[in-house]
Amino acid sequence: MKEYIIRFCIPNYEHTTDKRVREQYSILGGALGILCNLILFAGKFTAAVMTNSIAIFSDAFNNLTDMGSSFISIISAKLSNRPPDKEHPFGHGRFEYLASLTIGLIILVVGYKLCETSVAKFYTPEPMDLSPVSIVILLASIAIKGWMYMYNTYIGKKIHSGVNEATAADSISDAVATAGVLAATIAQQFTTLPIDAAAGTIIGLMIMYAGYGIAKDTVNTLLGKAPDKKLIQDIVHMALQCKYVSGVHAIRIHDYGPGRMFGSLHAEIPDTANLVDAHAALDVLEDEIWDKFQIEFNIHMDPLCTNRHMIRHTKKVLDSLIQKEYPWYHTDNLRITAGKARLNIICDLHIPPQEYTPYRLRIIRKHMEETLKKYDNRYRIVLARILPEGRREI
Structure with a gap:
């Protein structure tokens, strides 16, 4: 069904590297999210009123915030596709990451509020009234959220969109949460224990965890995480x-x-x-x-440099430095670029594993650079790789 909707709504849907096609994918995903979450909110709110369940009521407002997230995804799709300008020469693509971060924060807040409200129900429990209609509504909600997970995952992979992948993660979390709400609502009919409140708390924690994961991944990307x-x-x-x-x-x-x-x-x-x-x-x-x-x-x-005499001389200088300053280190894969203004020594450096820390690596680079410049101001060290002793790969 999702492929049919995409083919019907997006001309040239196969050209996913085209910016305008990517934008249309994102807008379609957001529009479907708004429609589905509006239906879910209306259905769950009705079920919450019928059953007097705090878990169902909170789950309904969770869908309302999801609808807001869908609005954000549409806005981010339009903003991120703006062409580069004087102030943003690399474009506005990171709007998608900011949108993912916003979605993650919204999920965190919703999870926290759900936990807060559910914990309060431990102290002020209220009777519940389960009806077949509310069960049908919750089952339908699980099915809709499952479908939303599938189409957001599909779109996310198609256009490599963090927003859709974040929304897919939220959708599957919502489906699990609603399943838990349904189980707790049924179980509450057979006991006086505060199962409804406990279920709401657990679901809130699950939602918070999902929001934390989305926010963390997006922040890492914005900060410049290491490439794959x-x-x-x-x-x-x-x-x-x-x-x-x-x-x-x-x-x-x-x-x-x-x-x-x-x-x-x-x-x-x-x-x-x-x-x-x-x-x-x-x-x-x-x-x-x-x-x-x-x-x-x-x-x-x-x-x-292919001059063997210069290579041997440079290796001798480097080996002398290592033996004097770092006798427990060793270098290999030496090559140099030599010019009148500068001579770059390029090599791999192997160090003891216990010294393989970001702070220690900065100190090593700086000290080796200063020592070589004292020998000859033209010399510069380029450590292509610094590896723990015994490791030979990137």
């Missing part, structure tokens, strides 16, 4: 297939929103290679990375 290791390995492998590239380092990837990723790397080229041909090959490599990963890459060319 598999993606880095694939890019390195692709770069090494280039005729002139003998190695790569300093890979950086910046995420400015779905479909708006930018990256850079240093490609190591023998200094005997033809400059024009090598540059053209790197242009082709940039295009290939875009075609496969939709990441706009800038590749910096590092001309590797």
Whole structure:
């Protein structure tokens, strides 16, 4: 059914890399969310009035906030698709991440309020009256939320949208919560224990946990989390297939929103290679990375020194530094780029595992840089990788 709705509502629905098509997917998902959550709110509110259940009542208002989240997703789709401008040269794609964060915070607040209200019912319990109509409403609500989970997951994967993936996670949490509400409502008919209040509290905690997960993932993305290791390995492998590239380092990837990723790397080229041909090959490599990963890459060319005498001399200098300052470290995979103004020493550094901490790594880089500059002001150290002793891979 979801595929039929998409085909009917979105022209060129297969072109998911097109910004306008992505926007139409997001708007469709938001519109369906508004419609479904409005129906769910009306149904659950009616059931809550009929049964006098605090859990059902809270679940109804949870759907009302979900409807607000759908409005936010539509607005974010329109805003994130705005073209780059003077103040935002990389576009406005991060509006989607801000929308995901907003949804996560809304879920957290709703979960907290549900817990607060449910805990109060431990001290002021009220009688409940279960009816077949309310059971049917809750069962229908579970089915609708299950369908919402499926279509949001489908759209999220189609257009790589964090907003839809966050909404899908919220939908499945709501389905589980409603199932719990239904079970508690039925069980409450056979006991005087505050099952309704307990169920409301548990469901509230589940909702808070889901909101925390969404907010945490989005904040990590906004702060600039490390790119996926598999993606880095694939890019390195692709770069090494280039005729002139003998190695790569300093890979950086910046995420400015779905479909708006930018990256850079240093490609190591023998200094005997033809400059024009090598540059053209790197242009082709940039295009290939875009075609496969939709990441706009800038590749910096590092001309590797092929003078054996200079390489041996530089290795001797580096080994002397390591033996004097860090006798428990060792380096390998040495290569250099040599010019009149600067000589870069590129290598991997292996250190004891207990020293592999962010603070210690900053100290090591700074101290090695200062020591080499004292030897020769042209020298700079480029630690392509710092690895715990015994590890050889990225």
